[in-house]
Amino acid sequence: MKLSRLFLIAISVSLFVSCSQDDAPAEPKGLYENGIFVLNEGGSGSGSVSYISNDLTDFTQSVYTTVNGTDILGKYVQSMFFDGDNAYIIVGGSNVITVVNRYTFKLIAKIETGLKTPRYGVVKDGKAYVTNANTYSYSNPATGNTDDYIAVIDLQTNTVESKIELNATANRILLENGKLYITEPYNNDKLLVVNPSTKALETAVAIGSDANTMEVKDGVLYVLRSPYGGRSEMVKVKLSDKTMTKVVFPESLDGVGNLDIYDNKAYYTLNTSVYAMNVNATEASTTEIMKYTSTSAYGKMYGFAVRDNRIYIADGGDFSANSKAYVYSLTGTIQKEFTVGVGPNSFYFND
Template sequence: MNLKQFLWASALISISFACSDSGDEKPLGKYESGILIMNEGNFGTNDGEVYHLNPNTQELLPNIFEAENARPFAGLLEDMVLEADRLYLVANTGKVEIVNPGDFKSSGAVVADLDQPRSLAVNGSKLFISDYGPYDDNYGTPDSYIAVVNGLDGGVVSKKIEVSNKPEDLFAHGNYIIVAGSEENKIEIIDATQEAVVTTLDLEASPRQFYAEDGVLWVYAVAADEVIFYTVNLSSLTLGTSYTVPVANATSRIAFDGDDEMYVLTSSGWPDYNDAVVSIDIEGNAATVTELMTGSGFYGIGFDDERDQIYVSNSNGFQGNGTVTVLSESGSVIKTFEAGRGPSGFLVY
């Protein structure tokens, strides 16, 4: 599972002990419960980092990658992916750092032959990394790809699979990797053994995030004045039902509550930046849209399923550190606290 598959709110682990391969119980590591806050960092200074929040004690630990590895992360954080007892920190400045989720100690990396990584998925013993590829002279990305790495602890890129422009989220299912091709409105399906695209599904909006529930893969897609939730039947890898919801200026930022509610960030963009937190409830063929909060500078969103709380981050224009506001499901402000530079996502254990 990853931040984007669970749309910035991963499944909550409510037990206080983890089981080892021998069947014995061992205490969870220092960072294996609570909330990880992904701070993207500032372009140019590449100071992305991860904070850890204990929501029970309110203890906030900053810069835990640097604290545990005695070196800065030194990149712009794009995604955090929890897979196969490893946490993958994807930097769109050209690398993936791999850490143990319990103590945040580095266990490997992919540091070469990447351009602008966006997300990652694990299939068997392989890593698949979505990458915009290099910019051309017009800042287009005609050479986007999915990078393949043989080994869960990183290493070298063994192959680059050509895909449509600007691939975003990835989802692993069976022997397949499902790719959200955001610029050309496509879902591309890769055979993980052949390491090639075998099926393409055309959409009417730009797919950004995946979320799997009860054998159905939800696809969150964005158009100018609406969002569309597509479903993909995972047994046949075909499109199912679609739900169109009138939400203007939706961004790629969304969180699911694990049940039937979605929380989306909208923004009018430059120069006004009229932003909002919107709740979407789909029941049958009807959708209810409720505006919960308005403001400026909203940058990330997540959901704490145990406490039924929404986490909304604000970049504060990248002028110093950002902030995080915690909301109730009705939109009431519970608290606000300072985070790192450009907080953009949350991983809730």
């Protein structure tokens, strides 16, 4: 009888401990878990990364230097992508990708060879695919417009193992259903489709020139394009068969800049204004959700995102002094503003 009682007590204690462990909150992975990174391109000096917590209460203006001391990211911080516990920061002006732990931001490695003006990257099966503008000249777009390539990076060794030559220009890149989709900037008019398995350009879809931001939702790729002197458009490419439809923006919206798809709405910007329309709409809305006062030398926002019922705006400033990032509600009510680094250009969500 005593053995039975002892046995029952032991089982009860074991269950209590087990339940207590199951109910215990997970240990935080680092100070920068569950927040937003703001990439600051930088001016003549090094760029930086700022951090905002999801509840908007914690803020670090320069995460990388806070953690890694005197080491710098380099000139023109362009973009970021994630894989597992790591974040990869693309610094186009210095031809380097800096690898950090995404939760602690501690430096892990630097990829410094095989890159030439890197732009954007994605990850598939342990490999990163990073667009490189190569010899492209922004002051002379006719120069170097056919020598861009994708650098294929082995993320185990952090080395560029091969290149996929595109014979075209390359900018934004997106991975969907095992294929890479790449926009050509400026005067080139193709959406490039690359098969990473064969490391070859599979097809090029003519969508019109000056394509920039793109998003994918429910098998449709949405691409925003704003040709100089022409009407802006949102191009919808059905990925299963590459059929295409377009929403042509009215003249009053010439020059729309950023696109983000959130909750079945397409959000887009013009200078300092934000607009939205249903993704299935055939006409673009010209009614502002909100407008802010810019300190940018160019009078427009550079970074833009819509997430978790908020609108995030990064004002480029004058690219010589620290600038601002703003958080608004979806109806345009300001929630918070932050003084970030020089030339903020994008937001990345560290879930």
